[in-house]
Amino acid sequence: MKKGTYNRFWRWHFFGALFMAPLLITLTLSGIGYLFYNDVENVAYKDLFFGTSEETSQLTIDEGVSLVKQENKGFEVSKIMIMDEPYNTRLTLKSESGEEKYVFLDDHNEIVGSQNPKYTYANIMRNVHSSLFVGGTVVNYLVELAACWAIFLLFSGLYMTFKSRALKKPKKSTRRLQFKRIHALIGTIITIPMIILIFTGLPWSAFMGNFIYTASQEHPSIGTPLLKQQPPTSDMSEIPWATRKEAAPTSEKPDPHAHHGGNGEMPGMDMGHNGISVEELMGKVQDERISKPYSIVYPFSEDGVFTVSKGSNTGVTGLDVHPSEEMTSYFDQYSGNLISKVGYEEYGILAKWFTWGIPLHEGHLFGLPNKIINVIVCLAFLFLIFYGFKMWLSRKRNGNISAPPKTTSKISIGFVVLMVILGVIMPLFGISLLVVLAIEGILYLFHRGKGDMRTE
Known part of the structure; x- marks a missing residue:
C-alpha cells in the first residue's frame, strides 16, 4: 500500500x-x-438471596405466590425463578402500567423481601453497558x-x-x-x-443483533430450531438467546365446565378459568428430568403455555447454567403435559456459537479465569x-x-x-x-x- x-x-x-x-x-x-455482578449481588443482597422470613409455617409454592399477590395489589406474577440451593426463589411481578418488582420466597415459600429491578446492580450495569442507562x-x-x-x-x-x-x-x-x-x-x-x-x-445489539437473530431463525439448519406455532406474549428475558424470539406452541383449551389440575384460579393469571397449579407444574418438570435452576414464564392468554427454560446468559444471579445445559420447554397450562422441547443439541452452529460466546463475553463461561482474562483485556x-x-x-x-x-x-x-x-x-x-x-x-x-x- x-x-x-x-x-x-x-x-x-x-x-x-x-x-x-x-x-x-x-x-x-x-x-x-x-x-462481577454475581459476586457483588451475592454480598449486597445476601438477605434477599439467602435469608429467611420471620414466618416459619410451611407454605406450598402456590400459597406463597397467592400471598405475594395479596401483599402487592395491582401486580401479577409473570415469572418464577426456581433456584438451586442455597438461593431463594425469585418472583417477577408486573403491573398494568409496566412497573416491575422482584419478590423473594425462602425455603418455606414465605416472603423474605422485594426489590425494584431498575436499581439492582446487575440491571444498572447492563443498562449502562447496552444503552448508557438512557435507552431508546x-x-x-x-x-x-x-x-x-x-x-x-x-x-x-x-x-x-x-x-x-x-x-x-x-x-x-x-x-x-x-x-x-x-x-x-x-x-x-x-x-x-x-x-x-x-x-x-x-x-445483544439493536441493529446487528436483530440481523444475526433473523439469520438464525430463517436458516434453522445453522441457527435455531423452527417451531411453527403462535408466538408467546410473555416477557422472555430469562429464556436462552437461541430461542428467545422462537414461536411457542399453544395450549389446548378445555371444556370450561371441566376442572383441570386444581380448584383455584391459577396464580398470576386473571383469565377466569382453572389451570394446573405451579406445584403440579414443578412435578411435571421434575418428571421430565429438568433440574434446578430454571425459570417459569406464565402464559398470558387462554391458549398460551408455560415456558420453562434453562439459560446460560440470563443476567440473573444464580440462574445461569453451562451452555450445553440450555433448554426451552413448553407445558400445556391446563394438563401440564410437555408439548415440545428445544435443547442445546438441536441448535444449529450459529446458535451454538453465540450460546458459548455470550457467557464468554459476560465472563462466566469458565469461572474466575474467564473474569480475570476479560478484565485484563478491558484494562489493556x-x-x-x-x-x-x-x-x-x-x-x-x-x-x-x-x-x-x-x-x-x-x-x-x-x-x-x-x-x-x-x-x-x-x-x-x-x-x-x-x-x-x-x-x-x-x-x-x-x-x-x-x-x-x-x-x-
Whole structure:
C-alpha cells in the first residue's frame, strides 16, 4: 500500500478514536463492572438471596405466590425463578402500567423481601453497558456503532503498526515515540481478544443483533430450531438467546365446565378459568428430568403455555447454567403435559456459537479465569486509549487539533476492500462510512469552490 493509504488510515483512525473514545471508555468500564455482578449481588443482597422470613409455617409454592399477590395489589406474577440451593426463589411481578418488582420466597415459600429491578446492580450495569442507562433506538444504535468503530480502530491500528514498524525500538527515543511504541504493542497484543469480546457481545445489539437473530431463525439448519406455532406474549428475558424470539406452541383449551389440575384460579393469571397449579407444574418438570435452576414464564392468554427454560446468559444471579445445559420447554397450562422441547443439541452452529460466546463475553463461561482474562483485556484496552491520547497530545500544537494530514492520492483497492468487508459484516458501520464519505465529499467541494473563487 502507498503512503497515501497509510495517511488515510491514520486520519480515519484519529477521528474515529477522538469521537468514539468517551463511549468506548464508558462501555469498557461498565463491562468490567458487569463481569462481577454475581459476586457483588451475592454480598449486597445476601438477605434477599439467602435469608429467611420471620414466618416459619410451611407454605406450598402456590400459597406463597397467592400471598405475594395479596401483599402487592395491582401486580401479577409473570415469572418464577426456581433456584438451586442455597438461593431463594425469585418472583417477577408486573403491573398494568409496566412497573416491575422482584419478590423473594425462602425455603418455606414465605416472603423474605422485594426489590425494584431498575436499581439492582446487575440491571444498572447492563443498562449502562447496552444503552448508557438512557435507552431508546438512537442510543442503542450509538452504542453499537462505537463497538463497530472499535473493530476498525483495532484493524487500522494493526496495519499502521506493521507499516510504520512501530514495534521496532528506535535508535533515538523521544516521548512521542515511546508513547507510540507502547500504544502499538498493547494494540497488537489485544486485537484478537478484543475483537472476540466485541463480536460475542453483538447478539445483544439493536441493529446487528436483530440481523444475526433473523439469520438464525430463517436458516434453522445453522441457527435455531423452527417451531411453527403462535408466538408467546410473555416477557422472555430469562429464556436462552437461541430461542428467545422462537414461536411457542399453544395450549389446548378445555371444556370450561371441566376442572383441570386444581380448584383455584391459577396464580398470576386473571383469565377466569382453572389451570394446573405451579406445584403440579414443578412435578411435571421434575418428571421430565429438568433440574434446578430454571425459570417459569406464565402464559398470558387462554391458549398460551408455560415456558420453562434453562439459560446460560440470563443476567440473573444464580440462574445461569453451562451452555450445553440450555433448554426451552413448553407445558400445556391446563394438563401440564410437555408439548415440545428445544435443547442445546438441536441448535444449529450459529446458535451454538453465540450460546458459548455470550457467557464468554459476560465472563462466566469458565469461572474466575474467564473474569480475570476479560478484565485484563478491558484494562489493556483502556491503556491503549490512554496512550493513544498521550501520543496525540505530545505532537498537538496549541490552538490546533493537529489532525493527521489529508491525502489527495487515489484510494487504494486494499483500503476499499477492507472497508467493504467491514461494512458488510457490520452494516451499521457501513452506513456510518457512507455518512463520513458524504461529509468528506461536501467539504472537498466546498474547499474546491472557495479555491475556484480565488482564481477568478
